[in-house]
Every structure is written in C-alpha cells, then in structure tokens.
C-alpha cells in the first residue's frame with residue numbers, strides 16, 4: 212500500500228483555508244504519484260485555537276465529512292482524515308473520520324486522552340468509545356490521536372484486535388520531540404506493527420510543532436521521516452509481509468501471560 216502523509220502547516224483558526232489547502236494538496240499528490248491512502252494530521256480545521264473552538268468547530272462533521280468523502284471518491288483514494296474540532300451534543304470533541312475509495316465513512320474516533328498541559332479538558336470532551344481497527348483495501352489499521360501515544364494500553368488493544376498498521380495523527384510540540392520519536396519506536400517494537408504518523412509543522416500561538424512525521428517498520432526501524440518544523444509530504448510504500456515476519460521471528464503475542472498483568476485476548 213502506498214501512503215501519502217501530509218505534514219501540514221495548519222493555518223490557525225481558518226477552517227475554510229485549511230480545507231482549500233488540503234483539496235489542492237490531495238489533487239497534487241494524485242496527479243503525480245500512485246497513492247492508495249492519504250494521512251492527515253490532528254485538528255487541521257482550526258489548529259490549536261482552543262479558545263475559539265466554540266465559534267470555529269465543525270458541527271457533527273457537517274463540513275468535514277462531505278469534504279473528505281468527495282475527495283476520496285473523486286480521486287479513488289482512501290483517506291485517514293486526521294482530526295477536526297467537532298461539536299456534538301455533549302460538547303466539542305477531537306474527531307477523526309476515515310473514508311474508503313468509494314467515499315464511504317467507514318470509521319470514526321474521538322481522541323480519548325486530553326492533554327492537561329494544553330488545558331484541553333477546559334475546551335474539549337474526551338472520547339468515550341473504544342478505539343477499534345478498520346480495514347482499507349484489506350489491511351487492518353488502527354489510529355490514535357497525539358497524546359494517546361503516551362498510553363501503551365490503547366495501541367496494545369489495537370494490536371490485539373489485529374492492527375498491522377497504527378496511524379498517529381498529531382500536532383506534537385517541538386519542545387517534547389524526543390518523546391515523539393522514542394514513543395513511536397516503542398509502540399512499533401512492542402506491537403510489531405507499522406507506525407505511520409502525520410504531525411503538523413509550523414507554529415500556533417508561540418508553540419512550534421515537531422514535524423518529523425514518520426514511518427517505522429514492525430521491527431522498530433525508521434523507514435522514512437519528514438524534516439523538523441517544515442511543511443512537507445512523505446510518500447512511502449509499506450510491505451505488509453514484514454508484520455508476519457516480525458511476529459514469527461519474535462512471537463511476543465503467543466508469549467503473553469495476560470492473566471498475570473491484565474490485557475485482552477489476541478487476534479494478532
């Protein structure tokens with residue numbers, strides 16, 4: 212599967228311009244390369260304009276869903292749609308939407324873990340539905356959003372459901388770049404799956420984002436990554452055989468003893 216990752220410099224507090232930017236970028240990718248699946252970063256509609264979300268958030272995905280669905284269908288491409296600030300009846304959530312090549316919405320997820328250091332709990336509601344895997348072109352994929360990366364339980368749960376690829380959609384700050392890098396390697400190694408991340412670049416209200424969106428293989432090896440702090444596109448093709456090979460070479464899923472430390476049954 213060929214992935215095209217948008218390490219996007221999100222325009223703060225301007226959903227219309229960000230949609231325009233994404234539409235142009237998708238068109239450019241499709242015209243130049245064979246792309247199966249597009250991956251976008253976190254909160255690309257508003258950026259981290261948290262104190263303006265009341266005014267700027269989407270409503271029940273009414274702007275985001277048709278926008279991404281039409282792009283997916285028009286260009287016959289899967290879209291892992293990053294996330295957007297999204298108002299529902301219980302408040303504003305950080306919601307991700309996934310579309311297949313026919314433009315069908317096949318999965319949605321609300322970021323579960325809210326970031327205290329950014330005051331997210333003041334402005335956002337945490338998701339209250341379990342993260343599940345979904346399939347695109349027959350590949351089992353899971354996704355998490357930014358701060359979720361710090362909680363190994365959620366990626367382990369996706370791996371136990373059979374995820375071969377876990378996408379990390381983020382606006383991770385440059386000030387904690389080491390954590391961004393090491394945690395992704397750890398999640399790949401411990402779950403023996405590909406990690407594909409889309410981080411943002413640029414700044415918001417004085418916070419610089421880390422960039423360095425990356426692809427890590429199931430053995431923890433870096434396949435490719437973007438530059439720090441600069442908008443870019445990362446194109447990569449992943450070989451899914453690597454997942455089975457790695458799980459066969461070091462069979463951690465059959466070595467687990469979950470009754471001694473918790474955790475679910477394994478489909479991996």
Ligand SMILES: O=C(O)CCC(=O)C(=O)O
Pocket residue numbers: 326329356357358359361382383384387390
């Ligand atoms: O955990 C971190 O250090 C950063 C998390 C974050 O920026 C986010 O979830 O948006």
